[in-house]
Amino acid sequence: MSRLFRDVDGGPRCPHGSVVCIGAFDGLHLGHQALVRRTVERARELDLPAVALSFEPLPREFFARSNPPPRLLLPRAKIERLLGMGVEQVGLLRFDERLSNLSAEAFARVVLRDRLSAREVWVGPEFRFGKGRAGDIALLRQTGRELGFHADEIAPVELDGDRVSSTRIRAALRAGDFATATRLLGRPYAIGGHVVHGKQLGRELGFPTANLRFGGKTPALSGIYASWVHGVGSVPRASVSSLGTRPTVAGVEPLLEAHLFDFNGDLYGRRIEVEFVAKLRDELKFPDLDSLTEQMHRDAEQARAILSAQVFVPEFHSSSTSFRLSAPL
Template identity: 75%
Template structure:
């Protein structure tokens, strides 16, 4: 039986009941992990399945289709990340006109109580759901008393005194502050995907690249010192371009990673590109010769940065919650 479900309606997925956590989970940062970890712990204590519930597209994307906000992760990475956190089922509900118009109370009855048989429901700080964001912790608790489940909200998570949120991570990435982004994520920021064939222009210029599509609005763009995971037995030093390639009239965001001194075929392989430092913004060059000259300068700078970074000690991120969850389970 698949652990992933996409639909609001259907038969009961958890006949014995479940513990559910709900969130956007974009980036799966330390706060998200605290929420999922708490739900999993409660599910294990009650001997029930743990369910993570999210949406695709994200509601804020659905309501801003002409100018969608930046995304930290693609759906496949969100799925892979959530499933790795020991949950038993993942709901990635199709967010469409019907779901956007569904009242919060109806969502509770049809999805939380109906499909999932929720015994406990956990959300993050200030989480809202349902039509016009009409659902909150107070509604969950009131309906829980009627339908037989408890509801609670975990406390905000801080890392080195700063509250962890996807918004702050996007701001850090936009500013090229990867140390701060890593602190809030609890790991280096990376983008994963399967290598696809491109126009092979980089190869003709002496810079063959592994190309990963990103069919969403990215949270960053430019030229970066990077490390590629999945190309061999080590993190491979590289220089990467991420954006729309203005010099060659690109459109869809494409992540192009040039692995230093690599020989081999990467087509079809799943890679993770870890961002270490920003070198510069994207820019349009007058001709390919000017572009090639700049690519050599970028490669040299990326090699230097990566060599220095490898010699520097790295402090792991530490996270803490301000307070215990607001609501203790009664059962």
């Protein structure tokens, strides 16, 4: 059986019961990690599978399709990290018209009882669910008693006196405050994916890049950054990275382009992870390619100086948990 499921229907996934946590899990920050750890601990105590339940697209993306909020973590990376934390099954439910119109009581009955045979359900602070976000922890507990499962919430995880949240992380990233983002996430902020072919303009300008697409999502970053690239050899590679729409060459879709210093290998198809260290500048539109190239040289020099002064932390690494997809993301 695949460890990932996308559908509300389809019969019991856990006929003997399960312990479930529910959340957006965007970023999988310290608060999310505490929720997942609690779920995995309870699942082991009860000898039941631990299930993490999330949505794709995220509800706030579904309801703001013309102007979706920035995304911290892409679906595949979310799945990998959840499985790496000990979760046995990940439900990435398709959030569509049907699911958005499901009442809180119906969601508990159809998904938590019928699909997952939940024995316990764990959520984070200020949890809301169901049509119109009408359900809260009190309703979940009441419905759980009627349907045969126990529901509870974990205590808020705070840092510097405020609750850890994806909103705080997005604000820190916008401000270029990677130190705060790292503390809230419990790891450096990075974007991973498989290297794809681009227009090879960077190669023509003397700056070949490893390109990652953002899967149609809105990235939480934009600009030029000093960065480390993981997944190319046994040690991270220093790099300068651009994340944006490339206005000088009339780009449209957000693209992450990482230029690895002193590297000439072929990375197409390889899965890498780009860790952001420091923001150098905003993305700009230059009058011509010569002006762009001159600035790229200045960016590269600045990135080299920043990274050469940094003590690299070797414990950071990309999750490589394997899984099978039951349906395309």
